Amino acid sequence: METRLNIIHILVFTYLFLLISVPIARAQSAQIDIGHIQLKSKNNPTSPTPTVPLPTKEQGPIFYKSSVLEKYTTGMINLNLSLPFLYFSALAPTRAQLRKNTLSVNVVGDSSESFYLYADTDLTNQNNKQLIPPTSCDNGNCSPTNSEQWSNTLTYGLGYNCSGGLAACYSSFSDSSMFRPLSTNLSQAVTLDDGLINSVQTYKFLYKVNVSASQAGGSYITNVNYLFLPNL
Amino acid sequence: MKLYQNVSLSTIGWLSVLLICYVIARPNIAKANTSLSVSPLIQTLSLSNASQSANLSISNNGDNSVNFSLEILPFKQSIGISARPILGSRKEISTSSYLNDITVTINNQPFSFFSLPPHSSQILRVNIPPQSKSFHAQDYYFCLLFSTNNTSPLSETPTKTSIDAYLSQNLSIGSLFLVSPSMKSLKYLQDPSIQSIEQKLVNYNNNLQGKFVLKNINNTYQNISINIIRKNILGNVIQNAQLPQAFILAKGTRTFSYFLDTQNDLGPENLIINVRDLHSGKSLTYTRFIFLLPIKSLLYVVILIMFAIFVSYKIKARLRSLN
Numbered sequence: 001m002e003t004r005l006n007i008i009h010i011l012v013f014t015y016l017f018l019l020i021s022v023p024i025a026r027a028q029s030a031q032i033d034i035g036h037i038q039l040k041s042k043n044n045p046t047s048p049t050p051t052v053p054l055p056t057k058e059q060g061p062i063f064y065k066s067s068v069l070e071k072y073t074t075g076m077i078n079l080n081l082s083l084p085f086l087y088f089s090a091l092a093p094t095r096a097q098l099r100k101n102t103l104s105v106n107v108v109g110d111s112s113e114s115f116y117l118y119a120d121t122d123l124t125n126q127n128n129k130q131l132i133p134p135t136s137c138d139n140g141n142c143s144p145t146n147s148e149q150w151s152n153t154l155t156y157g158l159g160y161n162c163s164g165g166l167a168a169c170y171s172s173f174s175d176s177s178m179f180r181p182l183s184t185n186l187s188q189a190v191t192l193d194d195g196l197i198n199s200v201q202t203y204k205f206l207y208k209v210n211v212s213a214s215q216a217g218g219s220y221i222t223n224v225n226y227l228f229l230p231n232l
Numbered sequence: 233m234k235l236y237q238n239v240s241l242s243t244i245g246w247l248s249v250l251l252i253c254y255v256i257a258r259p260n261i262a263k264a265n266t267s268l269s270v271s272p273l274i275q276t277l278s279l280s281n282a283s284q285s286a287n288l289s290i291s292n293n294g295d296n297s298v299n300f301s302l303e304i305l306p307f308k309q310s311i312g313i314s315a316r317p318i319l320g321s322r323k324e325i326s327t328s329s330y331l332n333d334i335t336v337t338i339n340n341q342p343f344s345f346f347s348l349p350p351h352s353s354q355i356l357r358v359n360i361p362p363q364s365k366s367f368h369a370q371d372y373y374f375c376l377l378f379s380t381n382n383t384s385p386l387s388e389t390p391t392k393t394s395i396d397a398y399l400s401q402n403l404s405i406g407s408l409f410l411v412s413p414s415m416k417s418l419k420y421l422q423d424p425s426i427q428s429i430e431q432k433l434v435n436y437n438n439n440l441q442g443k444f445v446l447k448n449i450n451n452t453y454q455n456i457s458i459n460i461i462r463k464n465i466l467g468n469v470i471q472n473a474q475l476p477q478a479f480i481l482a483k484g485t486r487t488f489s490y491f492l493d494t495q496n497d498l499g500p501e502n503l504i505i506n507v508r509d510l511h512s513g514k515s516l517t518y519t520r521f522i523f524l525l526p527i528k529s530l531l532y533v534v535i536l537i538m539f540a541i542f543v544s545y546k547i548k549a550r551l552r553s554l555n
Contacts, residue, residue, distance in 0.1 A: 074272055074273065074274055075271065075272050075273030075274060076269060076270070076271035076272065076273065077269060077270055077271075077273060077405055078267070078268070078269035078293070079266075079267065079268055079269070079403050079405065080265060080266070080267040080293075080294075081265060081266045081267075081401055081403055082265050083265070083401060084265075084266050084296075084380075084382050084400070084401050085382065085398065085399065085400055085401065086398070086399040086401065087396070087397075087398055087399075088396060088397035088398070088399075089394075089396050090394045090395070090396065091394075091395040091396065091397060092395075097397075099399070101401060109272075109273070110476055110477060111272075111273040111274055112315065112476060113273070114316050123397050123399075132397060158397070186319065186321070187319075187321070191316070194314075194316070197476065207399060209397045211395055215395055216395075217393040217394055217395050218395065218396075219396045219397075219398060220395070220396065220397045220398065221397075221398045221399075221400070222398075222399060222400070223382075223399075223400045223401075223402050224399050224400065224401050224402065225379065225402045225403075225404050226401070226402070226403050226404065227404040227405075227406070228403075228404065228405050228406065229316065229317060229319070229375070229406040229408075230273040230274050230317075230406065230407075230408050231315035231316055231317070232309060232315050232316075232317055232408075232478060232479040232480075232481070232486075
């Protein structure tokens with residue numbers, strides 16, 4: 001009976017000790033993941049919520065909040081695309097061609113950015129309006145939001161692979177043989193990343209085109225759009 | 233042997249020529265990149281009886297000239313956890329829309345296309361007419377969408393027998409504008425209401441996760457910051473995590489989710505969600521009683537206690553047998 005009481009006393013004492021000591025021990029280590037954003041907890045919980053950060057020489061862009069003007073501005077984005085054009089020349093049936101492109105993104109400030117990818121149209125022949133279709137991948141199941149294996153030389157079309165960034169490229173393309181077609185509508189643009197805050201990211205794109213023997217000759221063209229929008 | 237030497241020498245010669253060509257051509261390849269920046273990305277404006285204007289800076293940091301096209305598009309708030317704005321299309325804008333009154337100028341000259349030389353910046357001025365002209369009492373929101381406009385060199389080529397494919401790579405950057413009808417309404421905002429809260433209290437990985445829905449009941453947008461605070465029963469703050477500031481548009485609803493690492497904390501606590509309106513400074517606090525149960529850690533403790541009891545029992549038994 002005495003032993004039991006001792007155990008209960010030890011447990012209660014330990015719990016109370018932890019209760020009192022936890023705020024001191026943990027003040028600097030906690031993290032929170034809210035939505036898609038990783039945040040560090042504040043060391044001093046009683047301090048008032050900071051408003052817009054003041055401009056600094058390192059940050060560059062305008063950051064100000066004036067109580068007189070009630071005007072608030074924030075954020076800067078810098079994009080760098082390695083190649084403005086990708087050219088697939090003299091495509092031969094069943095001999096797929098690959099082209100690489102790199103996009104680096106630097107988001108500065110409080111604004112959180114999302115990254116969308118879409119094409120204006122399918123690859124279209126300007127003279128006779130014939131198309132190189134979007135790829136359906138080897139199993140016929142890939143879509144603008146679903147990547148699948150594409151290594152069969154008898155599977156035709158245009159597709160892309162992506163690596164780098166925070167989220168979607170990593171989770172959607174497990175290796176360089178995974179592809180999916182481009183969305184051809186702004187309203188259905190695929191989100192490749194979300195919640196870019198004060199970060200530098202590099203995305204590597206691999207585009208693949210394969211044509212069939214029945215594909216008519218000519219120049220097939222489309223515009224690929226890399227769209228960045230601030231989150232609310 | 234001589235023939236072999238000649239072949240080797242000619243190969244080396246050709247490789248040298250190729251190397252020289254590559255070295256000469258390399259800077260040109262590097263120059264082909266497109267580099268641009270836009271600032272700021274979000275602006276809030278208050279309209280009074282006078283017209284309002286805002287500046288926006290766009291820079292071409294690359295080595296080539298860049299052609300831009302500009303579109304003014306409405307946007308609305310997405311439903312759910314996503315904070316992404318949903319852009320409307322140009323087709324949705326009617327002839328009487330307020331968006332038709334907005335002009336963007338360079339040196340007081342309106343434009344829809346412009347070109348930026350390499351390593352240069354341009355300040356654009358966004359002119360928003362006064363409220364009386366636009367005749368709207370509520371907020372309105374629009375996005376200036378800048379897109380690089382590459383001219384396709386293949387578009388004018390005649391029909392060919394060979395098959396060529398050509399992807400023109402365009403960069404598009406949106407800058408958001410939130411416009412309120414008057415400055416006065418911003419200062420007397422009511423707080424947003426917390427509509428519901430869901431909580432997963434017990435998690436095998438010692439996490440506390442949940443989500444809550446905030447509704448803005450006003451006709452004006454709200455710029456808010458949110459703190460998620462954990463306090464123990466003695467009132468000590470254990471964790472205080474702050475979200476970056478967020479916008480809830482007029483009459484909009486937005487869902488926030490959070491995921492806190494509770495480590496091995498055990499016992500009763502209070503979870504406090506503090507929502508602060510950054511314009512008025514008013515705040516709304518929601519407190520919920522929770523009980524943390526770190527199941528994984530408790531299992532380890534139980535195993536350890538059982539092991540300790542087993543060992544002590546064995547020791548006692550051994551001592552008894554010795555006695």
